Amino acid sequence: MHIRIDQIAKEFGQTTALHPVSLNVPQGALVALLGPSGSGKTTLLRILGGLEFPTAGRVMFDAIDVSAMSVQDRRAGFVFQSYALFRHMTVFDNIAYGLRARPRATRPPKADIARRVSDLLRLIQLPDIAARYPNQLSGGQRQRVALARALAIEPRLLLLDEPFGALDAQVRKELRQGLRDIHNQTGLTTIFVTHDQEEALSLADLVVVMSMGRIEQIGTPNEIRTAPSTPFVRNFIAA
Amino acid sequence: MMAALRPRRSAMPGFGITMGVTLTMLSLVVLLPIGALVIKGTAFGPEAVWEVVNRPRTWAALWLSFRLSALAALFNLVFGVLLAWVLVRYRFVGRRLFDAAVDLPFALPTAVAGIALTTLYAPNGVFGSVLAHLGWRVAYTQWGIFVALVFVGLPFVVRTVQPVLATMDRELEEASATLGASRTRTICKVILPMLMPAALTGVALALARAVGEYGSVIFIAGNIPMRTEIAPLLIVIQLEEFNYDAAAAIGLAMLAISFVLLLAINLLQVWSRRRIENA
Amino acid sequence: MPDTVPHAFARHAVSPVTERAWVRHTLIALAATGLAVLVFAPLCVVFQEALAGDWRTALANPDARSAIRLTLTVTAISVPLNAIFGITAAWAITKFEFRGKALLITLIDLPFSVSPVVAGLCLVLLFGANTGIGGWMVAHGHPIIFALPGIVLATLFITFPFVARELIPLMTEQGRTEEEAALSLGASGLRTFATVTLPNIRWALLYGVLLSNARAMGEFGAVAVVSGKIRGQTATMPITIEMLYNEYLSVAAFTLAAVLALLALVTLALKTALELRHADQLAAIGHP
Numbered sequence: 001m002h003i004r005i006d007q008i009a010k011e012f013g014q015t016t017a018l019h020p021v022s023l024n025v026p027q028g029a030l031v032a033l034l035g036p037s038g039s040g041k042t043t044l045l046r047i048l049g050g051l052e053f054p055t056a057g058r059v060m061f062d063a064i065d066v067s068a069m070s071v072q073d074r075r076a077g078f079v080f081q082s083y084a085l086f087r088h089m090t091v092f093d094n095i096a097y098g099l100r101a102r103p104r105a106t107r108p109p110k111a112d113i114a115r116r117v118s119d120l121l122r123l124i125q126l127p128d129i130a131a132r133y134p135n136q137l138s139g140g141q142r143q144r145v146a147l148a149r150a151l152a153i154e155p156r157l158l159l160l161d162e163p164f165g166a167l168d169a170q171v172r173k174e175l176r177q178g179l180r181d182i183h184n185q186t187g188l189t190t191i192f193v194t195h196d197q198e199e200a201l202s203l204a205d206l207v208v209v210m211s212m213g214r215i216e217q218i219g220t221p222n223e224i225r226t227a228p229s230t231p232f233v234r235n236f237i238a239a
Numbered sequence: 240m241m242a243a244l245r246p247r248r249s250a251m252p253g254f255g256i257t258m259g260v261t262l263t264m265l266s267l268v269v270l271l272p273i274g275a276l277v278i279k280g281t282a283f284g285p286e287a288v289w290e291v292v293n294r295p296r297t298w299a300a301l302w303l304s305f306r307l308s309a310l311a312a313l314f315n316l317v318f319g320v321l322l323a324w325v326l327v328r329y330r331f332v333g334r335r336l337f338d339a340a341v342d343l344p345f346a347l348p349t350a351v352a353g354i355a356l357t358t359l360y361a362p363n364g365v366f367g368s369v370l371a372h373l374g375w376r377v378a379y380t381q382w383g384i385f386v387a388l389v390f391v392g393l394p395f396v397v398r399t400v401q402p403v404l405a406t407m408d409r410e411l412e413e414a415s416a417t418l419g420a421s422r423t424r425t426i427c428k429v430i431l432p433m434l435m436p437a438a439l440t441g442v443a444l445a446l447a448r449a450v451g452e453y454g455s456v457i458f459i460a461g462n463i464p465m466r467t468e469i470a471p472l473l474i475v476i477q478l479e480e481f482n483y484d485a486a487a488a489i490g491l492a493m494l495a496i497s498f499v500l501l502l503a504i505n506l507l508q509v510w511s512r513r514r515i516e517n518a
Numbered sequence: 519m520p521d522t523v524p525h526a527f528a529r530h531a532v533s534p535v536t537e538r539a540w541v542r543h544t545l546i547a548l549a550a551t552g553l554a555v556l557v558f559a560p561l562c563v564v565f566q567e568a569l570a571g572d573w574r575t576a577l578a579n580p581d582a583r584s585a586i587r588l589t590l591t592v593t594a595i596s597v598p599l600n601a602i603f604g605i606t607a608a609w610a611i612t613k614f615e616f617r618g619k620a621l622l623i624t625l626i627d628l629p630f631s632v633s634p635v636v637a638g639l640c641l642v643l644l645f646g647a648n649t650g651i652g653g654w655m656v657a658h659g660h661p662i663i664f665a666l667p668g669i670v671l672a673t674l675f676i677t678f679p680f681v682a683r684e685l686i687p688l689m690t691e692q693g694r695t696e697e698e699a700a701l702s703l704g705a706s707g708l709r710t711f712a713t714v715t716l717p718n719i720r721w722a723l724l725y726g727v728l729l730s731n732a733r734a735m736g737e738f739g740a741v742a743v744v745s746g747k748i749r750g751q752t753a754t755m756p757i758t759i760e761m762l763y764n765e766y767l768s769v770a771a772f773t774l775a776a777v778l779a780l781l782a783l784v785t786l787a788l789k790t791a792l793e794l795r796h797a798d799q800l801a802a803i804g805h806p
Binding site: 050051052053070071 | 248249250
């Protein structure tokens with residue numbers, strides 16, 4: 001799916017989180033929103049997911065204006081920074097949650113839900129953990145379950161907020177490759193937020209550098225590395 | 240009011256309905272009735288209200304309620320800190336039972352507490368007969384009111400101090416000891432000052448509860464005008480005589496005392512939070 | 519200075535961060551005595567006085583029966599209303615940002631610092647037969663004061679903050695992310711509440727309901743003002759206890775008191791069990 005962000009702005013009371021920003025994300029791209037904390041990258045991601053609503057501007061999914069569409073109808077797979085797994089549910093129930101929440105008419109039968117969950121567990125390479133609870137999983141396993149849960153609803157796009165933020169260096173590397181593989185297999189347009197320039201440059205097709213609620217530069221990792229367009233980008237990449 | 244409260248559009252559903260239910264119930268159950276009291280008092284006129292409050296019998300009742308509540312709260316400050324200390328720091332048989340028992344005054348209906356305390360402290364009661372030998376009358380005197388108010392106020396200081404004591408960093412005490420302070424000095428100069436904001440919050444809560452207390456007091460008080468007649472009882476008496484204006488006047492005075500105490504509690508909590516953040 | 523060594527040892531036989539044994543024992547003894555005199559003695563006397571006479575007859579008395587029925591009715595109406603209020607208030611306050619939030623929380627806490635008698639007085643002044651609303655209701659055959667609705671309103675006023683107070687700190691601490699995750703997976707608001715929020719707050723909710731239930735059954739001051747104390751009709755258990763006690767019917771009074779005391783003990787036992795087993799899921803433990 002092709003995403004167009006058209007002059008999106010967001011204010012919280014007196015503070016401006018996003019000055020009007022515009023961005024085109026082509027179908028099937030893997031995009032990194034890169035910037036320091038407070039740069040507005042998470043706000044932008046939450047606006048795309050329907051968790052926040054912009055003060056001005058439009059969000060287009062293909063040719064449809066989704067700016068006023070509710071979070072439920074938007075069907076964006078969202079992976080939260082803290083994963084937000086439901087602690088009182090097993091891994092199976094977590095992943096099945098979105099399918100069971102569908103209205104009766106479109107809800108898959110039980111057997112299909114079970115099949116879909118085990119397919120996803122295989123996709124994240126954790127086929128045997130269905131009966132466990134979130135607090136029995138390692139950080140890396142939790143992250144992958146959160147990803148599987150987001151994929152279960154057959155999302156139109158995938159949004160990840162600092163997906164590797166809470167993990168140690170070794171696990172980080174493994175999961176990066178995992179995300180790349182899943183992106184290649186599903187072909188979903190994927191946007192992730194990170195403050196780690198190395199992560200953004202090594203993983204994404206397209207990097208969007210943000211600062212103070214503005215987009216500083218949009219480009220391929222190579223362009224960002226070789227031709228930083230502003231002093232901020234040059235410093236941030238060098239850091 | 241709803242429009243002023245409404246947040247910008249949010250993904251979280253249900254603001255309208257939950258805020259609607261909240262404000263409707265709050266208004267119907269709490270705000271409108273209190274408003275009715277304030278309006279009644281205003282219609283009655285400030286001079287007339289003051290005339291009722293300034294009557295010797297009203298004044299005596301308000302002063303009695305406030306004075307004995309303060310004394311009971313002070314007793315509970317000392318005993319409550321001691322109880323919290325013992326419950327948090329020491330391990331002994333029956334600790335769990337003691338801990339649960341602290342909440343009994345809160346769970347036991349006030350009327351039940353009232354008749355039980357009266358029976359205990361009456362001249363022919365278990366405690367009353369012993370005290371009578373010592374020439375000390377408790378039931379139907381101000382001492383009886385004091386006992387009842389100590390009972391209802393008991394949980395407050397314990398429950399505000401307990402969590403602070405439990406989470407207090409032992410290294411502070413160890414540091415004090417390594418610097419050569421005796422145990423007594425450490426307790427007086429390090430531990431007790433840190434407990435003070437929480438303890439004072441507990442005192443204020445106990446005081447607020449005691450000033451308005453009715454059920455546990457009226458049985459043991461004897462209810463002699465000018466001597467052992469508490470302010471809430473005076474309201475009940477005025478209502479029974481259909482003196483709604485006088486009842487409203489005394490009610491307003493008590494409401495004012497409540498607001499002052501509520502303000503004190505909030506300031507104490509801000510103060511204690513600030514002290515913790517600075518630490 | 520060889521002679522200082524044994525002295526130093528003697529000092530450090532006791533850990534530097536606790537007290538000597540005799541101090542500890544004295545403090546424990548003081549606490550135990552205080553609790554025995556202040557709390558355990560009144561509790562024992564209730565059961566002793568009830569069992570001293572014919573408590574079975576006292577319980578079979580029609581007025582006692584009617585008082586028990588009325589108290590159960592009042593509780594059955596006011597506690598669920600309170601739970602609903604607590605949940606909606608906590609949802610509005612913890613899931614949204616709006617101006618005046620602090621004021622709203624203060625207003626919800628207000629009944630804690632108002633005397634029960636003053637609360638009853640307020641209700642009489644608003645709904646009494648000589649007021650506009652009250653007079654109209656009486657004329658249409660539905661009196662509020664000196665009738666069931668007044669008793670329910672008084673009970674609601676007194677127990678108003680209990681559930682909300684347990685839920686607000688807990689739900690603030692838990693944040694909004696799990697709910698946002700459920701919504702992003704397509705769940706409706708109600709479904710999100712039922713499958714995600716409710717399981718996370720159920721113990722705190724039960725805790726608040728328990729406290730509010732105990733207080734509702736035992737409320738005296740506020741109910742005394744609005745009930746009219748009509749025997750067999752508007753006399754709740756605590757009101758009946760007062761009437762019986764004032765008529766020197768000690769066994770009858772203490773029998774009803776013992777029933778309420780038993781309920782208080784059950785409440786305390788359940789509350790303690792909740793605190794021991796689900797401490798992590800109760801935000802603020804044990805505050806009165």
